[in-house]
Amino acid sequence: MTTVQERPPAPEREPRTINRKRGRITAGSALVYLAAFFLALLWLVPFLWALSTSFKTETEASLGQPIRWIPQDWSLEGYRVLFERGDHLTWMINSTVVSTIVTVLTLGLCVLAAYGFSRLDFPGKKVIYAVILAGIMIPPQALIIPLFDVVSALRMVDTYWGLALPQVVAPVMIFILKRFFDAIPRDYEEAAKLDGAGHLRILRSVILPLSGPILAAVGIFTFIGSWNNFLWPLLVANDPSIMTLPVGLGVVAGGYGLFYAQNMAAAILGALPLLIVFMLFQKQIVRGVAGVGLSR
Amino acid sequence: MTTDTDTSAAARAAEKPPSTTPDRAPRRRSWIGLWFVLPFTAVYAVFLLWPMILGLYYSFTDKSLTGRPVDWIGLANWTEAFGDPKAWDSLWNTAWFTILSTPPLVILGLAFALLAHRARKLGWFLRLSFFAPFVIPVSVVTLIWVWMYQPDGGLINHYLGEWGLGGDRLWIFQEDAMGSVVTTTVWWTLGFNFLLYLAALQTIPTEVYEAADIDGANPVQKLWSITLPLLRRTTALVIVLQLINSLRIFDQYYLMAGGGSNLSPENVFIQYVYNAGFVGFRVGYASALSYILFAFILIVALVQFRLLSRKED
Structure with missing residues (x-):
């Protein structure tokens, strides 16, 4: 086991299990994929929310409510002010x-x-x-x-x-x-x-x-x-x-x-x-x- | 330049233990080698060794940032530090942060790695979304999270309210400050432990699991009796690295709950040291405090060093 791997990496082995089990989608593995996908999406929420806010007008952003993921009026105001400064x-x-x-x-x-x-x-x-x-x-x-x-x-x-x-x-x-x-x-x-x-x-x-x-x-x-x-x-x-x-x-x-x-x-x-x-x-x-x- | 042939040559080279190639001729001792190590050693001496010695010396003086003459005051700084309730409070806050943040960072790191190891077809997407926060500067992280933690109109309170889970908390702005910083830290740094575990998982040969399959082991049994025992060394390393990093908590706490924004009256230890030195100008006292933190981290780091060097056997 090499947690501390500062030797040159050996050529990657293809994970063999994939090929052998291809085509067999069990309930368990579907659940694993679903959970992994959901968590990865959850982990991206802060980025997505920041991205969405950055394209709003200052008025819409500071109003807060209601929460809108897609800006009502798309605006580059935030970026423009930033570059002017x-x-x-x-x-x-x-x-x-x-x-x-x-x-x-x-x-x-x-x-x-x-x-x-x-x-x-x-x-x-x-x-x-x-x-x-x-x-x-x-x-x-x-x-x-x-x-x-x-x-x-x-x-x-x-x-x-x-x-x-x-x-x-x-x-x-x-x-x-x-x-x-x-x-x-x-x-x-x-x-x-x-x-x-x-x-x-x-x-x-x-x-x-x-x-x-x-x-x-x-x-x-x-x-x-x-x-x-x-x-x-x-x-x-x-x-x-x-x-x-x-x-x-x-x-x-x-x-x-x-x-x-x-x-x-x-x-x-x-x-x-x-x-x-x-x-x-x-x-x-x-x-x-x-x-x-x-x-x- | 690195071509594929170079890499595989190096890989082949590395698989031979180095000791099988004894030196042909006994090497001559000469001064040339000194020239190779001198540049690094010089920078090391000026920016690490010398400050260490200087800090120890200052801890016995009343050295001030204002530049007045320095007096030797013996152990006064040290006795003051050990009897300073605010220093102990801030040290406790650092310890509390460490206690709160280490378990989720280790356990979730392992859990996410286990998921990603099985959901291989999502590999690229999972590595991206779990590890990307780790490469983001701390102030970007805190800008985004402070915005999400807003009591009015913040994303978190909004959804908590919508799902009937409250939604009226003040998060970083009051008694929840520590929990909020811990949550943000988990989001920010989990990817590192995730990748360490994922790398370790990929080194477990599949034959081991095939043997277990033949014996009719169920997934839970395989996890408990194969995967976790084989990951024991990785877990030890992850925990030690996590402890060292958590004890050094400053950046995100300063940006979210302390320092400029001053939302919380509490300090973490490095911030107390920072304030003693750069706000109170008391370099001597701050140096003594630094050495106390240093002692704590050194204990954990010695464990890390043992783990690292055991690999050499």
């Missing part, structure tokens, strides 16, 4: 920049370090690796106070770097990548070594091409985690023009008050980018949860 777009750009910095740096630094720990021997290696592994157990939330002090001493408050750099520290990614690299047989590198390749070239032309799935998983999870991070950006971004989307929506937009159509338009637009990421990478995400998900 403009801050939503700024936050979206900020989130994209910060999450991209975090993802690129995490992948780069963690791959280098994992290769070092997996393939090279150097003084102090065991101690450094142990200290980094111990970091897996440290909850970032318990460090916010002194971390803020460090970041403000570095004059990084209200900057992209102040938002991004503390999020790059992800010891669990080193753990996951190192175990993956450890499982790649060393024979693969012999040929490259005979050719006189240095370690950077071995990493680039032997190890990385074999590590596609794990790199995708680490990258996607880092990106989603960073995009959705709330507490740290809340502390370090005070200027609305540097806020990320979750903080801007939570702190500034929440304060606009009772404009429901507009709020739901903001919610829909705020949900959209990662929903698209999810649709595009559903397979990698579903596979990755079992392995990388442990980092949360």
Whole structure:
């Protein structure tokens, strides 16, 4: 049983039971399908209700009663106000920049370090690796106070770097990548070594091409985690023009008050980018949860 | 670039235990390796190790956010923290949230996974609708739910009223605040446990069930004597991860019931720490409080670490 699956996934086996039982629809399985379908629909209700509200006029939305799932007068008013105000777009750009910095740096630094720990021997290696592994157990939330002090001493408050750099520290990614690299047989590198390749070239032309799935998983999870991070950006971004989307929506937009159509338009637009990421990478995400998900 | 051949090569590679390929020549110790680990280690030292040491030091001082000179005050912060009824109240609120949210998140996660595992033809749709909320930013989640929780004209009160179940509750706006936050959290994060269980279910070989079929086992017997025992390790992991996450509750509580909106006078622990540091400017005291939370999470995390490393055998 592999709950902690950071090995390359074996080719998926076709579930054999389906074929054999095809055509036999029992009362039990009909019930299972009905229950599953109903629950999935129930789980979508908040999204659907937000979507419906976002297309109403502000008057209809704030009236509340009667509950109408299909707007009486379709309206893009909520979205229009949002775009006129403009801050939503700024936050979206900020989130994209910060999450991209975090993802690129995490992948780069963690791959280098994992290769070092997996393939090279150097003084102090065991101690450094142990200290980094111990970091897996440290909850970032318990460090916010002194971390803020460090970041403000570095004059990084209200900057992209102040938002991004503390999020790059992800010891669990080193753990996951190192175990993956450890499982790649060393024979693969012999040929490259005979050719006189240095370690950077071995990493680039032997190890990385074999590590596609794990790199995708680490990258996607880092990106989603960073995009959705709330507490740290809340502390370090005070200027609305540097806020990320979750903080801007939570702190500034929440304060606009009772404009429901507009709020739901903001919610829909705020949900959209990662929903698209999810649709595009559903397979990698579903596979990755079992392995990388442990980092949360 | 990843092509299919690469992936299967890696898969084949991984199936061999790594220990069967001993090093040909003893590797030379050299300093090159240090250059590989140095960049990460530097960031790690500045943004994790150093704040940890600094926080511990501050907890013994009267360090303030206002920047006046720092005095060593010994254990004063610690004794104050242990005797601070508001700190204990907020710690209890965090514990209460953990107690309320963990059982539904684990049990429903398993139940949904069992359903999805059997309703395979709906697989894509089920994964989408159960897991999609998990990738949504917390403030989007709370915007939507606060709108649904509106006492007048909110979706939830409307349907409760229509079905004769009341419909006059105040939800996040008063005594139901904690229950409302828990409900929202279940909707938001259930998908993660769902996927962990689903992945584990898919590794159970079908032969096991075929054998049980031959013995004439009914579905309930198969669930109790095959599925659940085989999922024991997954369940342990799910519970531990859930405990760690629930103990860190802040975001959704702050957005729905605390912080800016200030609808509830109660705090959760991280919010109390946040207020002590960033509203009261008492960095020293807030640091001591942080270490108390840290100790609690560390205990749970040590269990997680044991579970993780046992896999190595």
